[in-house]
Amino acid sequence: MKRRIYRIKRESSKEPGPSLGEKLARIFEIPEDVVGSHPRVTAIGRGEVLVENFKGIMDFKDGMIRISTNNGVIKITGTNLKIREITSEEMIIGGKISNIDYDA
Amino acid sequence: MFLVYLWNYIRGYVIIVVTGKSIERFINICSRRQILLWDIERKDHESAVMKASLRGFRHMRPAAKKSACRVRIVKKCGFPFVLARLRKRRGFKIGFAIFVFLFLISTSIIWEIEITGCKPEQVPGIMKILENERVKRGRFKMGLDPKKIAQEIVMQVDGIAWAGVEIRGVKLTVSIEDSISVPKLIQSNQPYNIVAERDGLIVKMEVYAGNALVKEGDTVRKGQLLVSGKIENQRPDLGGDFGSKEVHALGRVIARTWYESSLPVSMEYTQRIKTGNEHKTVYLKFLDEKIKLPGKKIPFEIYETSSYDKILTGPFGIKLPIGLTIEKSFEIIENKIDLTLDEAKSIAEETVRQKLAQRLPPDSRIVDEKINFFESDSGQMYIQIVIECEEDIAGFEPVIE
Numbered sequence: 001m002k003r004r005i006y007r008i009k010r011e012s013s014k015e016p017g018p019s020l021g022e023k024l025a026r027i028f029e030i031p032e033d034v035v036g037s038h039p040r041v042t043a044i045g046r047g048e049v050l051v052e053n054f055k056g057i058m059d060f061k062d063g064m065i066r067i068s069t070n071n072g073v074i075k076i077t078g079t080n081l082k083i084r085e086i087t088s089e090e091m092i093i094g095g096k097i098s099n100i101d102y103d104a
Numbered sequence: 105m106f107l108v109y110l111w112n113y114i115r116g117y118v119i120i121v122v123t124g125k126s127i128e129r130f131i132n133i134c135s136r137r138q139i140l141l142w143d144i145e146r147k148d149h150e151s152a153v154m155k156a157s158l159r160g161f162r163h164m165r166p167a168a169k170k171s172a173c174r175v176r177i178v179k180k181c182g183f184p185f186v187l188a189r190l191r192k193r194r195g196f197k198i199g200f201a202i203f204v205f206l207f208l209i210s211t212s213i214i215w216e217i218e219i220t221g222c223k224p225e226q227v228p229g230i231m232k233i234l235e236n237e238r239v240k241r242g243r244f245k246m247g248l249d250p251k252k253i254a255q256e257i258v259m260q261v262d263g264i265a266w267a268g269v270e271i272r273g274v275k276l277t278v279s280i281e282d283s284i285s286v287p288k289l290i291q292s293n294q295p296y297n298i299v300a301e302r303d304g305l306i307v308k309m310e311v312y313a314g315n316a317l318v319k320e321g322d323t324v325r326k327g328q329l330l331v332s333g334k335i336e337n338q339r340p341d342l343g344g345d346f347g348s349k350e351v352h353a354l355g356r357v358i359a360r361t362w363y364e365s366s367l368p369v370s371m372e373y374t375q376r377i378k379t380g381n382e383h384k385t386v387y388l389k390f391l392d393e394k395i396k397l398p399g400k401k402i403p404f405e406i407y408e409t410s411s412y413d414k415i416l417t418g419p420f421g422i423k424l425p426i427g428l429t430i431e432k433s434f435e436i437i438e439n440k441i442d443l444t445l446d447e448a449k450s451i452a453e454e455t456v457r458q459k460l461a462q463r464l465p466p467d468s469r470i471v472d473e474k475i476n477f478f479e480s481d482s483g484q485m486y487i488q489i490v491i492e493c494e495e496d497i498a499g500f501e502p503v504i505e
Contacts, residue, residue: 056132062146083144083154086135 039069046097049076052090057083065093075101112142116158116182123151124173133167134160158184212245215274215425222264222280229261230278241391241425245271253278295350295503298331300324302497304359314353324359324497331355333503350503357498360471365460366488369452369477373441378408381435389413389427404435449477452487460491468495 025031042050051067051074058073059066065081067074078097085092122130127146131154134141139160145153156164161177168175190196217239219230233256234240239248250269257267257278265283269276298314305323309316314331318324331353383402387394415427443451453475464470472492479485 056135057128060128060131060144060146060152061149082146083131083141085140085142086131086144087140088135088138091135 037070039067039071039074041074041100043097043100047094048084049093049097049100050090051093054091057086057091067091072103075099077101112155112157113182116180116184117155118158118161118177119153119155119179119181120161121147121151121153121176121178122168122173123176124168124171125150126171127152127173130167130171130173133170134164137163137167139163139167153178158182211274213274214239214243214245214248214271214276215241216423217241217276217278219278219280222282226261226263226280226282230257230280233257233260234278239276292352294352295333296352296500297329297333297503298353298355298357298498299501300326300328300330300357300359300497301499302326302359302361302495304361304495304497306330306357306359307494308358309355310357311353311355313351314355316355330357330498353500355498356496358494359497360492360494361468361497363460363463363491363493364488365456365463366486367452367456367459369448369485369487371443371445371448373443373448373451375439375441376406377437377439379435379437383407383433383435385431385433387429387431389415389429391425394429402433404433406436406438407433408436409433448485449487453489456487456489460489464491464493465495468493 037053039054040050040052042052044050051069053069054074055068055070057065058068060083063079063081064075064077065083067076076093076097077099078095081093081095081097083091084094124130131141131144134156140157141154141160143153143155147153164175217234219227222230234253237253237256239253248271250271254267254269257269257280258264261267263282264280266281268279270279271277303324303326306318306320309318309320309330311331314333315335316331318328318330324330333351333353335349335351381404383400383404385399385402386397388397389395409431411429411431413427413429416424470491470493474490474492476488476490477485478488
């Protein structure tokens with residue numbers, strides 16, 4: 001139970017505005033994904049999507065994967081989807097991808 | 105990608121089926137706990153197939169419990185499982201032990217001997233010493249004393265300044281440094297005579313020091329004293345208290361010399377022609393031993409053979425001691441051709457000339473050349489070539505009292 005409380009706290013403190021690190025990054029013109037916890041989505045061709053800085057998988061169905069990130073939920077749809085690799089920092093999704101949607 | 109696959113194979117992995125309502129949760133927990141999962145595929149909405157590392161699989165139980173999923177192994181893949189299977193077999197264990205044993209033995213044997221840096225004529229001597237020290241291919245390295253062998257080589261073979269014997273891996277290298285043989289010194293402060301090195305007729309004499317005993321136009325024999333290093337007092341009546349004086353004789357004695365060679369003139373000439381037919385005999389070679397492989401006999405009456413080795417080469421260019429020796433035999437037809445007299449003469453002349461050319465000293469000058477043909481009592485014709493040349497026949501020799 002302790003863990004749940006911590007999670008809520010973190011989310012509520014993050015919501016209001018950009019963090020100090022993000023502000024600094026903006027000032028010094030450093031790409032935001034280096035400092036902040038924004039997700040980075042890299043699609044290579046049609047068959048591979050690399051998602052970094054994600055929080056967790058929300059849904060994993062046959063033609064659809066929903067990933068929760070700090071910027072909301074990213075939904076990836078396609079056929080024959082599979083998770084090629086998953087670690088705590090990044091995941092690689094393979095298959096024939098048709099959509100990458102935000103806030104879905 | 106292949107490398108990743110190979111790495112996973114070496115580490116070992118399991119293919120598992122996870123069944124449960126909240127597989128996403130299971131994956132999330134696993135990823136947060138640094139359990140590596142890959143190739144996750146949804147089978148139906150209650151189960152998924154995935155791969156997990158061995159280490160990951162061991163730590164999976166709490167995650168499965170938390171997400172209320174059941175984990176079942178479908179297949180165990182990778183090297184650790186193969187090894188575990190092999191460990192049960194006795195034959196494999198014995199084979200491995202034999203392999204290790206053979207490997208250790210074969211690396212402690214000298215497989216190759218190399219002799220470098222010496223003249224070809226010194227090689228047999230060095231080989232003999234190596235043989236005496238019982239160094240040969242196939243010998244164990246143990247009990248070998250490279251320093252002692254090197255010392256033996258320096259002591260027993262002439263003209264070697266330094267020898268080094270080195271064992272590197274399975275190769276024994278003998279490196280030789282020749283010493284330059286000391287030229288024969290003619291000491292100018294000691295009395296020397298000039299003697300004839302060859303028979304000849306003296307054409308010209310230039311005596312710089314010493315007492316000339318012969319003059320131009322004289323014929324001299326080999327070894328005859330030409331200029332003496334001992335100078336006698338010519339006019340004892342004029343006084344002077346020396347009876348004789350010894351000097352180092354110096355001078356040039358140009359003489360006419362003759363070289364002669366003869367040969368019977370053959371009216372037949374055998375021509376050797378390769379017919380182009382060839383036959384291979386193959387030997388299996390192990391170290392220096394040769395074993396003939398079964399095959400046909402050489403079907404030719406007259407043949408020439410040349411052989412070459414095909415040695416197996418292992419990794420890194422190491423020559424293995426096993427190989428094949430292939431002997432190629434080429435059929436030859438001997439054609440006897442009857443020659444005309446002129447042809448026979450010219451062929452005989454050519455061979456005699458070649459023989460003579462080897463005998464002529466390099467600093468001689470050919471003055472005259474005579475070719476004679478004569479017949480013996482039995483009717484055999486002979487050719488004789490006489491070459492007349494001029495050369496310096498002065499040879500220095502110390503005065504012996």
